[in-house]
């Protein structure tokens with residue numbers, strides 16, 4: 088499907104820093120809008136319904152799946168997460184740039200529906216640093232951290248399926264790379280879709 092807005096998908100193993108990077112990107116670039124997912128996971132820390140996620144019961148999630156409300160959904164770390172059509176389609180149809188922070192299974196589902204979506208994978212610099220970030224964040228139990236580290240190996244093996252890979256060692260460097268990808272995509276699509284025939288004429292290239 089083709090829409091005037093761009094769709095970016097950022098995936099990473101838990102703790103690699105994707106939420107921090109996406110938040111920093113949106114503070115710098117008002118054109119990029121988030122999409123709030125639905126999840127059956129309970130809220131953690133200061134999370135608020137409708138801000139980080141729509142926190143729903145398994146029954147509510149089932150009803151949304153049955154009603155075709157999601158453009159993608161997946162089981163991740165023992166819970167279910169999904170992106171609603173409402174969160175994405177109206178906005179990219181209106182020309183906004185939307186960024187999804189989802190796992191690799193969801194990212195690959197999105198690419199099958201929106202061939203122009205840009206898939207970005209964030210890697211941590213090492214296993215030790217990944218563990219240290221999850222521990223320093225201090226929001227998950229030791230058991231949850233172990234599950235997320237175990238799942239990280241399978242997730243990282245999918246990085247090669249993505250359009251871009253960013254190693255988040257130095258935060259500012261990784262943010263620079265993310266901004267560069269977003270800008271490159273905008274330039275690519277503005278030249279394909281938005282340059283008008285009279286511009287070509289004026290430049291004598293048609």
Ligand SMILES: Nc1ncnc2c1ncn2[C@@H]1O[C@H](COP(=O)(O)OP(=O)(O)OP(=O)(O)O)[C@@H](O)[C@H]1O
Nearest residue numbers: 099101102103104105106107220224255256257258
């Ligand atoms: N480059 C970095 N150097 C050091 N710490 C970082 C860096 N990037 C992020 N962090 C820290 O690592 C922790 C995990 O980051 P974050 O919550 O953004 O990860 P995530 O990939 O979104 O994880 P999840 O999928 O579990 O939500 C946070 O405490 C964050 O401040």
Ligand SMILES: Nc1nc2c(ncn2[C@@H]2O[C@H](COP(=O)(O)O)[C@@H](O)[C@H]2O)c(=O)[nH]1
Nearest residue numbers: 124125160161163168169170188189190193
């Ligand atoms: N496939 C989807 N994955 C999602 C979605 N929203 C978030 N996620 C991913 O789940 C894990 C865990 O997130 P956490 O907030 O519990 O730490 C992480 O990889 C997220 O990117 C979604 O809508 N679909």
